[in-house]
Amino acid sequence: MPETIRIAGHTSVDASALFKLIREVYQSSPFMSEDFEEKFPSFSAFQDFLQNINKTTGAFFHVALSDDQPAAYLVIEPKQASRLKHTAWLNMGVLENHRGKGIGNMLVDAAFEKIQSENIIEIVYLMVRADNLAAVKLYKQKGFEIAAKLEKDTKIGSQYFDGILMRKFA
Ligand SMILES: CC(C)(COP(=O)(O)OP(=O)(O)OC[C@H]1O[C@@H](n2cnc3c(N)ncnc32)[C@H](O)[C@@H]1OP(=O)(O)O)[C@@H](O)C(=O)NCCC(=O)NCCS
Secondary structure, three states, rough: OOEEEEEHHHHOOOOHHHHHHHHHHHHHOOOOOOOOHHHOOOOOHHHHHHHHHHOOOOOOEEEEEEOOOOEEEEEEEEEEOOOHHHHHHHHHEEEEHOOOOHHHHHHHHHHHHHHHHHHHOOOOEEEEEOOOOOHEEEEEEOOOOEEEEEEEEEEEEEEEEEEEEEEEEO
């Protein structure tokens, strides 16, 4: 039977399951700009992050459930400065064994539906490594435009990687 994919708010999933989901995505992607442990040094740091999402106007955290199991996530975090609050960062990731099945596509569509219905966020930004071809293709397909190419944005050891700043108006 084909799997059923459904998008839900993060509160419908245990925080520990979300923590595990994000850790697995980070550990299976070479394109992230930081290690998972750097992003969330502890489970309590992750819980603080979730609380912050809950209390920030325009912020949300969507989870894609495959047959009710967390398979992917998308987070929208508005910028903090008072004059930039109409803009937000997008972050997303899909578990390795669920990539290429259209889940990323569904998550971006669901996020823009919510953003358009709330009318709080007007511009969504994201940063992606230029060699992350799957991600760049997905974002272009979803209508993100390239705002800037950032040469040597990432450095791993002595190797540099270009970054791409993309944005989409809601
Ligand atoms: C990038 C990522 C979010 C895409 O999500 P996904 O669910 O795999 O993507 P989808 O299946 O919805 O595919 C959407 C489009 O992306 C492109 N795409 C997806 N996987 C691809 C791949 N391996 N190679 C090339 N293009 C790919 C295709 O154009 C596809 O459109 P199509 O169905 O018309 O061919 C996912 O692969 C991922 O989480 N990667 C690791 C973490 C990461 O890189 N996060 C983004 C950081 S900016």
